[in-house]
Amino acid sequence: DIQMTQSPSFLSASVGERVTLSCKASQNINKYLDWYQQKLGEAPKLLIYNTNNLHTGIPSRFSGSGSGTDYTLTISSLQPEDVATYFCLQRNSWPTFGAGTKLELK
Amino acid sequence: QVQLKESGPGLVQPSQTLSLTCTVSGFSLTSYHVSWVRQPPGKGLEWMGVIWTGGSTAYNSLLKSRLSISRDISKSQVFLKMNSLQTEDTATYYCARSGDPFDYWGQGVMVTVSS
Numbered sequence: 052d053i054q055m056t057q058s059p060s061f062l063s064a065s066v067g068e069r070v071t072l073s074c075k076a077s078q079n080i081n082k083y084l085d086w087y088q089q090k091l092g093e094a095p096k097l098l099i100y101n102t103n104n105l106h107t108g109i110p111s112r113f114s115g116s117g118s119g120t121d122y123t124l125t126i127s128s129l130q131p132e133d134v135a136t137y138f139c140l141q142r143n144s145w146p147t148f149g150a151g152t153k154l155e156l157k
Numbered sequence: 158q159v160q161l162k163e164s165g166p167g168l169v170q171p172s173q174t175l176s177l178t179c180t181v182s183g184f185s186l187t188s189y190h191v192s193w194v195r196q197p198p199g200k201g202l203e204w205m206g207v208i209w210t211g212g213s214t215a216y217n218s219l220l221k222s223r224l225s226i227s228r229d230i231s232k233s234q235v236f237l238k239m240n241s242l243q244t245e246d247t248a249t250y251y252c253a254r255s256g257d258p259f260d261y262w263g264q265g266v267m268v269t270v271s272s
Contacts, residue, residue, distance in 0.1 A: 052218070082209065085258045086257070094262040094264055094266075097259065097260050097261075100258040127211070140202075145217065145218075146192070146204040146255075147204065149201070
């Protein structure tokens with residue numbers, strides 16, 4: 052199975068700050084990488100699919116990039132409502148998730 | 158409007174079988190795959206398996222011997238059955254429309270395995 056490693060595990064940032072989250076695959080996943088936001092007590096919500104495609108209704112401050120084994124989610128200007136845990140998911144083979152990055156406000 | 162909703166028992170005894178139902182609306186099970194994903198308390202997400210539009214299934218290799226996914230197209234329902242439950246199977250279980258990507262999820266159902 053493809054292993055997904057997210058970093059950092061925990062991140063504290065200020066409102067308005069640019070935030071970058073990383074996800075590294077154990078092998079090439081050909082850009083089949085999605086990002087999810089999960090707020091406490093809620094189901095995961097799709098943000099970005101296939102590396103850099105913004106899902107319907109997601110604010111443009113979210114963006115994704117990457118290739119091969121290394122992928123990034125960027126929030127251009129952190130907002131209070133962005134406090135959540137962020138997971139990556141690879142779909143190049145049987146789906147596997149990263150362990151998540153918990154994002155909080157400083 | 159796409160919706161998925163999981164239902165099932167909140168408490169299952171060890172060694173027993175878990176049966177969950179995912180009722181979908183706003184799309185057809187013959188047009189989109191549906192996956193089951195679970196999340197133990199305070200932990201990450203684990204893909205369990207999928208039922209494809211044609212009715213065939215695929216399972217996480219770690220769960221394959223205990224897991225079965227089926228559906229009733231006429232009722233727009235997908236079913237999960239997993240046997241020999243242990244305490245480590247305590248989790249929130251989600252169904253998700255997985256037509257590349259997993260774009261819509263149910264609210265989840267919390268299942269506790271305990272005597």
